[in-house]
Amino acid sequence: MQETILSYSDLFRFTQSVFENIGCPTGDAVLATTVLLSADVRGIDSHGVARLTGYVRLYEAGRINPTPNVRIIHETLSTATVDGDKGLGLVVAPKAMQIAIDKAKLAGTGWVSVKNSNHYGIAGYHAMMALQQDMIGISMTNASALVAPTFSTERMLGTNPICVAIPAGEQPPFVADMATTTAANGKLEILQRKGGEAPLGWVQDKVGQATPDAHALKTGGALLPLGSDRDHGSHKGYALGSIVDIFSAVLSGASYGPWAPPFPAYVPMPQNMPGEGLGHFFGAMRVDAFRPAEEFKQHMDNWINRFRNATPADPAQPVLIPGDPEREMAAIRMQTGIPLHEAVVADLKALSDKLKIEFNY
Numbered sequence: 001m002q003e004t005i006l007s008y009s010d011l012f013r014f015t016q017s018v019f020e021n022i023g024c025p026t027g028d029a030v031l032a033t034t035v036l037l038s039a040d041v042r043g044i045d046s047h048g049v050a051r052l053t054g055y056v057r058l059y060e061a062g063r064i065n066p067t068p069n070v071r072i073i074h075e076t077l078s079t080a081t082v083d084g085d086k087g088l089g090l091v092v093a094p095k096a097m098q099i100a101i102d103k104a105k106l107a108g109t110g111w112v113s114v115k116n117s118n119h120y121g122i123a124g125y126h127a128m129m130a131l132q133q134d135m136i137g138i139s140m141t142n143a144s145a146l147v148a149p150t151f152s153t154e155r156m157l158g159t160n161p162i163c164v165a166i167p168a169g170e171q172p173p174f175v176a177d178m179a180t181t182t183a184a185n186g187k188l189e190i191l192q193r194k195g196g197e198a199p200l201g202w203v204q205d206k207v208g209q210a211t212p213d214a215h216a217l218k219t220g221g222a223l224l225p226l227g228s229d230r231d232h233g234s235h236k237g238y239a240l241g242s243i244v245d246i247f248s249a250v251l252s253g254a255s256y257g258p259w260a261p262p263f264p265a266y267v268p269m270p271q272n273m274p275g276e277g278l279g280h281f282f283g284a285m286r287v288d289a290f291r292p293a294e295e296f297k298q299h300m301d302n303w304i305n306r307f308r309n310a311t312p313a314d315p316a317q318p319v320l321i322p323g324d325p326e327r328e329m330a331a332i333r334m335q336t337g338i339p340l341h342e343a344v345v346a347d348l349k350a351l352s353d354k355l356k357i358e359f360n361y
Contacts, residue, residue, distance in 0.1 A: 002341075002342040003339040003340060003341060003342065004339070004340050004342070004345045004361050005336070005337040005338065005339050005340075006337055006338050006340060006360075006361060007337045007338075008037065008041065008333070008334055008337070008338060010360055011037060011040070011049060011338055012033055012034075012037060014348070014352070014357065014358075014359050014360075015032075015033040015036060015037060015049060015052060016029045016030055016033045017029075017355075017357045017358075018052060018056065018351065018355060018357060019032045019033060019055075019066075019088075021355045021357060022055075022056060022059045022064075022066050023059075023066035023067060024066045024067070024088070024091070025067065028066075028067075028088070028091045031090070031091055031094060032088050032090035032091050035090040035091075035093070035094060035120070035121045035122075035125050035126075036048055036049065036051070036052065036090055036121050037049065037338075038121070038122060038124070038125045039121055039122045039125075040333070040338045041329070041330045041333050041334060041338065042122070042124065042326035042327075042329055042330050043325065043326055043329035043330075043333070044122050044124075044177075044186075044326070045186075045190060045341075046184055046185075046186020046187055046189060046190055047121055047122045047184075047186055048338075049340070049344065049348065050186070050189070050340075050341075050344045050347070051119070051186075051263075052347075052348065052351065053347050053348075053350075053351050054119075054263055054264065054265070055088065055090075055118075055119070056351065056355075057264075057265035057266070058118060058263075058265050060265065061265040063086065063118070063261070063265065064086060064087070064088055064118055065085055065086035065087055066087075066088070068084060068085035068086060068087030068088075068091065068092065069085045070082060070083070070084055070085060070087060070091070070092050070095045070096070071083055071085070072099065077103070077106065077107045078103050078104075078106075078107035078108070078109055078110055078111060079103070079110070079111045079112070079113075080096075080099050080100075080103065080110075080111075080112045080113075081112070081113050081114075081115070081251075081252055081253070082095075082096045082099065082112055082113070082114045082115070082252075083114075083115060083116050083276075084096075084114055084115065084116045084117035084118075084277065085116060086116055086117075086118070086277060087117065087118070088118055089117045089118040089119045089120030089121065089141070089278065089280070090119075090120060090121050092114060092117040092118070092120065092280075093114070093117065093120035093121070093125075093126050093139075093141075093280055093282075094125070094126055094129065096112045096114045096280060096282055097112070097126040097127075097129050097130070097137070097139065097282045097284070098129065099112050099282075100112040100130075100282040100283060100284040101129065101130055101133055101135060101284045103284070104130075104133075104135055104284040104285060104286050104289075105133070105286070108285070108286050108289030109283065109284065109285045109286065109289065110282075110283070110284045111281075111282070111283050112281070112282045112283075113247065113248065113251045113252035113279065113280070113281050113282075114248070114252055114254070114279055114280040114281070114282070115249070115252040115253040115254035115275060115276050115277060115279050116253075116254065116276040116277040117254070117277050117278050117279065117280060118261075118277060118278055119141075119143070119263050119278065120141050120278075120280055122161075122163075122177060123139040123140060123141065123161040123162065123163035123177050124139070124163045124165065124175055124177035124326070125139075126139040126163070126280075126282060127139035127163040127164060127165040127175070127177070127282075128163075128165045128173070128175060130165060130167075130284045130285075131165055131166075131167045131173050133284075133286075134167055134286070134287050134288065134293040134297075135167070135284045135285055135286050135287060136164065136165065136166050136167070136283075136284070136285040136287065137163075137164070137165040137282075137283070137284055138162075138163070138164050138165075138281075138282065138283035138284075138285075139161075139162075139163045139165075139280070139281075139282055139283075140160065140161060140162045140163070140244045140247060140248055140280065140281045140282075141158075141160070141161065141244070141248050141278065141279065141280040141281070142157075142158050142160055142244060142245045142248040142249045142254065142256060142260050142278055142279050142280075143158025143159050143160055143161075143260060143263070143278065144158050144185075144260055144261070144262040144263045144264075144267075145157060145158060145257065145258045145259075145260050145262075145270075146158060146159065146185055146217060146222060146223045147159060147160075147181055147222060147223045147224070147225060147241060148204060148208070148222035148223070148224065148225075149225070149238045149242075150225060150229075150230055150234045150235045150238045151230070152208075153204070153206060153207060153208040153222065154222075154258070155222045155258065156257050156258050157180075157225075157238070157241040157242065157245055157257065158241070158245070158260055159179040159180065159181045159184045159185055159223065159241075160179070160180045160181075160240075160241040160244035160245055160248075161177065161178060161179045161180065161184070161244070162176075162177075162178060162180065162240065162244060163175065163176065163177040163178070164176050165323075166300065167287065167293075167297060167300070168297050168300040168301050168304055169294070169297035169298055169300065169301045170301050171300065171301045171304040171305065171321075172321075172323065172324075172327055173323060174300065174304065174321060174322055174323060175322055175323030175326065175327075176322035176323070177322075177323075177326070178226075179226070180225065180226050180237050180240040180241035180244060181223045181224060181225055181226055181237065181241070182201050182202050182223070182224050182225070182226055182227070182228050182237070183198070183199075183202040183223070185217070185223060187202075188202065188203065188214050188217065188223075190341070191214040192214050192215060193341050193343040193344075194341070196214060197212040197213070197214060198211075198212050198213065198214045198216070199212070200212055200228075201224060201228035201229070201232075202223070202224060202228075203216040203217065203221050203222065203223055203224060204216070204221055204222055204224055205219070205220070205221045206219060206220030206221055210224075210228075210229070224237075225237030225238040225240075225241055226240065226241075244281070245257060245260075247281040248278075248279035248280050248281045249275060249278070249279035251279075251281065252275075252279045252280075252281070253275045253276060253279075254275045254276060254277055254278055254279025255270070255273045255274055255275040255276065255277065255278070255279075256274065256275060256279070258270060259272070259273045259274055259275070260278060261273075261277060261278055304321050307319060307321060308321060340361075345361055348361070349361070
């Protein structure tokens with residue numbers, strides 16, 4: 001496998017130029033780029049610049065509005081429903097999360113459900129916005145229907161991620177950012193680029209049998225809920241994905257379940273869609289709405305330290321805290337650069353040629 005290392009700054013300049021090229025104001029282009037590259041920096045390569053061409057195609061298909069009027073259409077003191085006006089989810093989501101944070105400052109907690117949006121990058125970016133305010137952040141979104149419920153062969157749910165970010169004191173924050181499937185679709189895409197096979201339990205074929213075929217989704221297969229099969233708890237992953245779908249889309253007025261808009265622009269939109277666009281859900285909870293923030297953070301440090309020192313099954317592999325691998329990867333990549341698979345580099349080069357934007361690699 002060949003990889004090209006690009007600096008964060010070079011990749012940022014190129015990505016910002018792409019978003020400006022499709023009509024995003026500079027401020028929104030910078031925000032979208034920051035959110036998108038946070039995935040690459042944290043090692044979640046499936047949700048970073050590898051998806052940049054996909055956003056451009058959605059714009060070209062008329063499904064992304066580069067100058068959205070992101071607005072509250074219903075609210076109470078601690079809640080709001082936001083219409084994303086078909087904007088980039090990379091722009092809509094952080095603006096909606098900021099509304100949740102602002103409401104939490106006043107009411108102790110803030111909850112925002114969003115409709116009429118698009119793919120929002122990694123859930124972690126939005127949840128982690130709350131950490132700077134000594135708040136707990138929650139972020140979730142529904143997504144393209146690629147996941148079969150337990151006992152089904154039909155694709156009904158997306159990978160529907162959940163992130164919860166919790167501040168600590170001297171220790172780094174606890175950040176649990178996960179799909180509600182055994183593996184995210186982006187990991188399949190990475191395997192496809194590398195010509196690899198999928199571990200059994202990631203996907204099933206069109207008749208519901210486990211398969212290692214990383215291309216199974218292209219032949220009628222489906223991703224599997226977290227747990228893979230009923231004996232290993234897939235009904236729990238199915239339930240979690242359903243909760244995300246309901247909070248993000250049924251609650252906001254977005255399209256849900258099998259009607260969620262597909263990310264690939266070439267995939268036809270579902271018929272008889274019950275709502276508008278993709279949906280997200282955000283929460284912000286002030287720690288001091290429950291106990292003094294410094295006291296809480298001291299106890300979070302104690303919690304983290306105790307779990308870090310849990311007896312490891314393998315002395316060579318210490319116990320990790322959610323968020324550790326991504327934080328460690330971010331420290332490395334901000335110093336050494338971001339590795340891009342040759343297929344992603346080729347994709348970005350084609351995009352640069354098409355849009356007449358310089359791409360140094």
